[in-house]
Amino acid sequence: MEFKILILCDGKYGDRAAKVIKKKFNGTKIITIQERNPAEFIDDVDLGEQVERDIAHADLLIIYVRHPDVVAEICYRKKPTILAVDFGEGFLRQQREDNPTMIMPSSMCCITSKTGINEIDEYYRHFGYPLFEVKLQNSNGEIPIIREVKTIVESPCGATNVSLEHIRGKPLTPETITAFGLNVRYECREPVSILLSHRDMADSSALLQMISLLDALEKEAPKQFLQGTPMGIYASKRREEYQCPNPKSDLFAEVE
Missing domain, CATH: 3.40.50 (Rossmann fold)
Known part of the structure; x- marks a missing residue:
């Protein structure tokens, strides 16, 4: 039915x-x-x-x-x-x-x-908190390439899927993940809140999706996220930002 x-x-x-x-x-x-x-x-x-x-x-x-x-x-x-x-x-x-x-x-x-x-x-089961499945090339090498990424669960506004082109075929670097997050933020169609502005909600949504993507990437290539590595430092910073009452990132302030 x-x-x-x-x-x-x-x-x-x-x-x-x-x-x-x-x-x-x-x-x-x-x-x-x-x-x-x-x-x-x-x-x-x-x-x-x-x-x-x-x-x-x-x-x-x-x-x-x-x-x-x-x-x-x-x-x-x-x-x-x-x-x-x-x-x-x-x-x-x-x-x-x-x-x-x-x-x-x-x-x-x-x-x-x-x-x-x-x-x-x-x-x-299909829409809500974004969940990703990723495949990397050279995951044991210096810098893996994100060969494939697909969404298991996506945001209903479509911002998740339209932003994947910014990471497919790209190296696993902070710059790649930032490009994904900035596009999610731009594409975000989150409705209004009586408490937060649309910009605040777009910031929060972008951070949330970046963290979920980082979780999937770390599961696939844990050595790239060890403490002190570029991706380890980057992921730790993003997760710390999301714990704030009104999540936002310095990454987004640069494009205001």
Whole structure:
């Protein structure tokens, strides 16, 4: 039976995610509802008959809508739901009182563990925290070449896969990984957060993906990551940066 994902947006975010997700889940549909000023209070939200039908037929909702009142109304439908816009923990707690089968990740590429919600876990088998599989040439030599790299899990905005061209066939050096991270940052389509700017979230997403890639590379060529080696120093620095409350890197400051 086809797994049906419904992406709801208001025209700003979600279109590229729909294209990427549809490659793995063909039963993906995106609908755009009226954009409303997030600061405007809406007492009575009318989603419309077509939207209601689409919600009823979906197995999983992914919401990129930026108005909290509209989002709350959709959540009342009690469908397994991923909130792609971060409205804060207070909003999440309130909505989960009516719909416990919903989550609000800090970003759409940072989920790493099972949620216990079957529909969401099925989605996160393919999208979320990026995981890589790499193959190196001359892994016992001076500087290996990254012969092949593919994603097992990718970011839904597509930034992961479109950035792989920056590392295929390139030497395993800090410069190569930095080029990958900078492109992820540029391609990032992470939605807004009430706490962080888009730039902050793009920085965090790029660092996250760089670290996951470094983990895969270190597993393949551990000698290249020994303490004191260029890659060892580089990987340690990136992991240290990601432990900060608002992860960002000096690498990105250079391109501001």
